[in-house]
Amino acid sequence: MLNLHHTRTFLAVVDAGGFRAASRVLDTAPSTILDHVGQLEAELGTSLIVRRRGYVQPTPQGAAFLPLARALIATAEHARAVIAGGPLRLAASSNIGTYMLQKPLADFSRRNGAHVDLWIGSNPATFERLSQGAADIAIMEFWQPSDDFEAHDWLREELVVIVAPSHRFAERTAVRAEELIGERLLGGERGTGTGTLLRKRLGPVAARLSTVDGFGNTEAVKRAVRAGLGISLVMRSSIADEVATGALVALTLEGAELVKETKIVLRRDMPPTSAARHFLDHALTYGAENRVSV
Structure with missing residues (x-):
């Protein structure tokens, strides 16, 4: 044969x-x-x-x-x-689907001639789609272990402070966590992945930060920062274009490792020959080649 x-x-x-x-x-x-x-x-x-x-x-x-x-x-x-049963159904939380997934997804589709239906939403909604069978595989910012699913480490994403070019921090390359006290911090409120990370890494300082919620997504936050409405903490990959053009300034946060560990999640019983397993192998290879050490 x-x-x-x-x-x-x-x-x-x-x-x-x-x-x-x-x-x-x-x-x-x-x-x-x-x-x-x-x-x-x-x-x-x-x-x-x-x-x-x-x-x-x-x-x-x-x-x-x-x-x-x-x-x-x-x-x-x-x-x-x-x-x-059709194309690979991939669900991703908003920042991952918007800023991190496009290149490996395009490479996978080109190399395998595969069609992928990509759905992007909040982290809880992403897992809900996976658990209800509406997605074959998911990539998320945080994950609660479950016996029915397996999770694989993917990319590590550094969080950076972003400010408008007119901000008093704009001429610097780094800022201390204590210097954020008194600043209007857009996002990072309790209940979000960023808020959880801030409380874990900054300790008592996190409780003294003045966070403002209600922006909905990173694009809205970036526009608000550009307009001078405050500062924010976002994934470095999400502001690459704005930093390159000078529309925003990114600063490292000194004395604190603010890194999000993204996860690829799928059912344990997913067959080895499935499109989800093929994409997992492709994504893990891409992740190993592009994993950031912070």
């Missing part, structure tokens, strides 16, 4: 025009690409690809197999989609 993985490798070699090019497309070692094609040729009992100077091309047998190979892969992908 033909190995579909080897067939997909054969198509990558032909489409990319070479073994090394295919290894880059598939993110696989060139030796593995050679091995896959060799095993496929052994299965079919014929040579499929011939090397030319600087490129490769199918042999007559390879050219005859090419449309059949494409049909095999298309049929397999269609069968997987039908059996799996």
Whole structure:
């Protein structure tokens, strides 16, 4: 029986025009690409690809197999989609879905030809969707362990103080927690993930901060800070564009490690071949390569 993985490798070699090019497309070692094609040729009992100077091309047998190979892969992908019940359903809490997830999600869709339905909401609503079966996998800012679900550490995100360019802190690169007392702190109120982290890391200082709630999301907070209505603490990734253009200034908080540990969560009984497991592997690889140490 033909190995579909080897067939997909054969198509990558032909489409990319070479073994090394295919290894880059598939993110696989060139030796593995050679091995896959060799095993496929052994299965079919014929040579499929011939090397030319600087490129490769199918042999007559390879050219005859090419449309059949494409049909095999298309049929397999269609069968997987039908059996799996449609696209991968991914739920994410608002900051993760807006600022952290877009690149790894785009990479996953491009590499796997997968369609993903992304839902973004609050952290409690994200877990509710997962627990009710409306999502296959979820990424959240905080997590309460459950016997039915497994959680994997993903990206660590530093919280930074943001101020308007006209603020008295704007010429600095860092600020002490005590200096935030008396400032109008937008967000970070009790019951939020940021508020919980502030109380845990800042101790008595957190109780003396003047927090203002009701902004709803980070975009609203950023606009309010730009307008001079106060300062805030947000994930560094959420203000990269504004800092680059000078619309906001980001400062490190001295003497306190303010880092959010994001989690990828899915049901323990999710099958190994499911799209959720494939995305988990992809996301964990991305996380290992981009994990921030603070």
